[in-house]
Amino acid sequence: MNQSFLNNKLFVFLTVIIAIPIIVIAALSFFATDGINQTSFSLEGFKEIFSSLRLNELLKISGRALIVCITATAISFFVAYLLVRNTSKYFQSFFFILITLPFLANESVRVFSWQYLLSENGLFNKILSGITGNQITFFNGTNIMNVYLVMIIACIPFGVFINAASLRTIPNIYWKASDDLNLNSLNKFWKVALPLSKFALLASMLVTFFISFSLSSEVNYLGGDTKISLRNLVLSLMSASKFQSIFSLGFVITILLFVFILLFKVFNRNKISLTK
Amino acid sequence: MKQQSKDNYDSNLSRKEFLKIIGITGVGIGMFGLSSCFDKKNTLRFYGTGTLDIGDKWKQLETDLGIKLLFSDNGNDTGPIIANMLNGNAAYDFDIGGFQGGTERELALANKILPWDLSKIPNWEKTWDWIKEIPTCKVDGKQYGLPLVVNADSVIYLPDKIGGIVDSYEVVFDPKFKGRTAMEDAWINSAIFAAIYLKENSIAPIADPGDLTESELGVVMEFLIKKKREGQFKTFWKGWEDGVRLIKSQEVWAMTGWEPIVYEAQKAGIKAEYAIPREGYEGWSNDLVIHIGAEKRNLVDDVHKFANWELGGFYGCELAKQRGYIVPNSSSVDFAKESKKYDAAEQEKKLEHVRSKFLQNKGKVYWQNTRPKNYKLYEEWWSKLRNA
Numbered sequence: 081m082n083q084s085f086l087n088n089k090l091f092v093f094l095t096v097i098i099a100i101p102i103i104v105i106a107a108l109s110f111f112a113t114d115g116i117n118q119t120s121f122s123l124e125g126f127k128e129i130f131s132s133l134r135l136n137e138l139l140k141i142s143g144r145a146l147i148v149c150i151t152a153t154a155i156s157f158f159v160a161y162l163l164v165r166n167t168s169k170y171f172q173s174f175f176f177i178l179i180t181l182p183f184l185a186n187e188s189v190r191v192f193s194w195q196y197l198l199s200e201n202g203l204f205n206k207i208l209s210g211i212t213g214n215q216i217t218f219f220n221g222t223n224i225m226n227v228y229l230v231m232i233i234a235c236i237p238f239g240v241f242i243n244a245a246s247l248r249t250i251p252n253i254y255w256k257a258s259d260d261l262n263l264n265s266l267n268k269f270w271k272v273a274l275p276l277s278k279f280a281l282l283a284s285m286l287v288t289f290f291i292s293f294s295l296s297s298e299v300n301y302l303g304g305d306t307k308i309s310l311r312n313l314v315l316s317l318m319s320a321s322k323f324q325s326i327f328s329l330g331f332v333i334t335i336l337l338f339v340f341i342l343l344f345k346v347f348n349r350n351k352i353s354l355t356k
Numbered sequence: 357m358k359q360q361s362k363d364n365y366d367s368n369l370s371r372k373e374f375l376k377i378i379g380i381t382g383v384g385i386g387m388f389g390l391s392s393c394f395d396k397k398n399t400l401r402f403y404g405t406g407t408l409d410i411g412d413k414w415k416q417l418e419t420d421l422g423i424k425l426l427f428s429d430n431g432n433d434t435g436p437i438i439a440n441m442l443n444g445n446a447a448y449d450f451d452i453g454g455f456q457g458g459t460e461r462e463l464a465l466a467n468k469i470l471p472w473d474l475s476k477i478p479n480w481e482k483t484w485d486w487i488k489e490i491p492t493c494k495v496d497g498k499q500y501g502l503p504l505v506v507n508a509d510s511v512i513y514l515p516d517k518i519g520g521i522v523d524s525y526e527v528v529f530d531p532k533f534k535g536r537t538a539m540e541d542a543w544i545n546s547a548i549f550a551a552i553y554l555k556e557n558s559i560a561p562i563a564d565p566g567d568l569t570e571s572e573l574g575v576v577m578e579f580l581i582k583k584k585r586e587g588q589f590k591t592f593w594k595g596w597e598d599g600v601r602l603i604k605s606q607e608v609w610a611m612t613g614w615e616p617i618v619y620e621a622q623k624a625g626i627k628a629e630y631a632i633p634r635e636g637y638e639g640w641s642n643d644l645v646i647h648i649g650a651e652k653r654n655l656v657d658d659v660h661k662f663a664n665w666e667l668g669g670f671y672g673c674e675l676a677k678q679r680g681y682i683v684p685n686s687s688s689v690d691f692a693k694e695s696k697k698y699d700a701a702e703q704e705k706k707l708e709h710v711r712s713k714f715l716q717n718k719g720k721v722y723w724q725n726t727r728p729k730n731y732k733l734y735e736e737w738w739s740k741l742r743n744a
Contacts, residue, residue: 136743
């Protein structure tokens with residue numbers, strides 16, 4: 081069996097499992113159905129998505145996801161750096177298992193657990209009240225801080241995995257060279273780890289952005305009277321029988337993702353050619 | 357099977373053994389398939405709200421009518437249910453549905469559900485008269501929805517925090533309790549509660565709080581948005597767990613919500629009460645509907661027998677015992693008296709409690725409508741409220 085035959089097979093397989101669903105989403109986003117199986121060409125789905133109301137919702141969801149992904153990536157990179165540089169491989173494996181365990185529980189169950197810690201009468205406020213001797217309601221559903229906090233914590237493990245994997249690939253000679261140059265820990269972080277991890281940082285940001293973009297239980301159960309999430313938006317469109325808009329939303333997100341990955345590839349190629 | 361070592365391996369024998377196994381397996385699978393075909397005649401697939409499920413007690417249906425029931429939880433979210441009925445396969449894959457009242461018109465017009473033949477359901481006669489008149493159950497004079505469970509909702513409150521008995525929805529909007537009240541994150545309940553309040557207190561002219569016109573809806577939602585911006589609501593609660601937690605933790609002192617939340621809080625030692633609002637309750641029903649799939653599988657008669665059984669007494673007793681909900685007729689009390697397995701007095705008490713909610717207050721009840729005429733606008737306004 082030659083390589084080109086295998087490649088062709090793989091290409092067909094990937095086309096079937098990746099391209100076809102995207103084509104279906106694209107097609108459905110341009111056709112409206114009246115509920116009795118009659119379809120016609122329409123741009124109503126896109127009009128709805130780009131209406132000021134929905135755009136406002138999407139901007140809020142995106143803005144929140146951006147803050148979460150930047151913060152989670154920054155924290156996770158720092159954690160991954162400490163882990164790779166200062167701990168044994170045995171401890172690293174143990175740590176990875178530890179941060180994976182919570183993900184075995186359903187998202188809603190995890191968020192309910194957070195509710196008992198972060199609610200107004202929750203454990204965190206009780207501890208703070210006990211320490212200060214005053215009634216503390218710092219953690220409170222009425223401000224949006226709880227949502228950000230839990231979303232960031234939910235995204236950090238993904239960032240740690242990506243960044244730790246990248247940091248492990250840095251050749252040991254770089255660290256030895258930095259030792260010979262008498263670089264202190266901070267300089268090693270800034271001048272060695274960070275520049276060599278740009279790709280991982282971008283990948284981590286991309287992954288955590290889309291994870292936080294779609295998280296909804298945090299908003300529903302910790303967000304007080306703020307209930308804007310992708311799930312709520314999709315359910316709202318579904319309840320209003322605006323199915324075409326759901327496909328249009330999916331299509332727009334797919335295109336944005338595609339453009340982002342393309343830019344990422346171009347950026348990376350330019351970087352490689354400059355290095356050469 | 358003969359043990360074979362590698363030394364005396366007989367490929368013919370091995371092949372024969374293999375074919376024998378394949379043959380036995382094939383016949384087995386075939387018989388299994390056929391048996392499921394024989395079963396199909398007496399198996400009903402129920403696409404219902406989780407609270408309608410009575411678990412292993414469905415066995416009684418098999419004993420009584422020889423009908424096996426396969427229950428699938430529909431998630432109780434009206435939008436996705438309708439989407440699954442209209443654009444998915446639920447209308448064909450299931451024989452019977454149990455949804456929040458109000459979906460009937462849209463599903464009937466799309467030919468996804470069939471009308472009931474009430475002459476085939478003798479127990480329907482025992483259903484309380486005013487339940488038979490629920491407007492959303494009928495489409496063009498035909499009965500498409502059969503109210504299986506009914507109740508009336510109002511305000512859950514903590515009398516010690518509020519400082520007395522609550523008899524109006526006003527408590528939820530009262531600035532005195534700013535940041536200590538809540539409503540459900542669902543317009544199907546919250547919009548109607550606000551509309552009842554505005555109508556009955558002559559704050560806004562509203563004809564039917566369950567089916568608001570475009571301008572009425574604007575007034576109601578602007579009112580809620582204003583209240584939200586003023587910080588009146590602690591939150592918009594979502595789901596059973598969230599609702600119970602808010603009352604049990606006493607973070608919220610008054611909120612519109614479901615009666616079982618009160619019982620759950622009381623069980624935990626919290627002094628919580630359910631208001632008898634002077635403006636009237638929000639009535640709701642879980643309705644049985646016949647899916648088009650039942651006709652395709654020739655199960656329409658069985659579906660009618662099943663509906664008659666559900667209204668017959670056993671189901672009412674079991675539902676009240678498991679969920680605290682009641683079937684709107686007296687069959688369950690009669691059944692409890694005869695069977696001795698259920699507490700007839702307790703059953704009577706639960707039935708009376710719900711009946712009195714509907715009959716007291718001059719019978720002022722506004723029916724929840726999950727699919728009002730302007731439902732798309734409702735969704736839009738609710739998104740505006742979330743954005744506000």
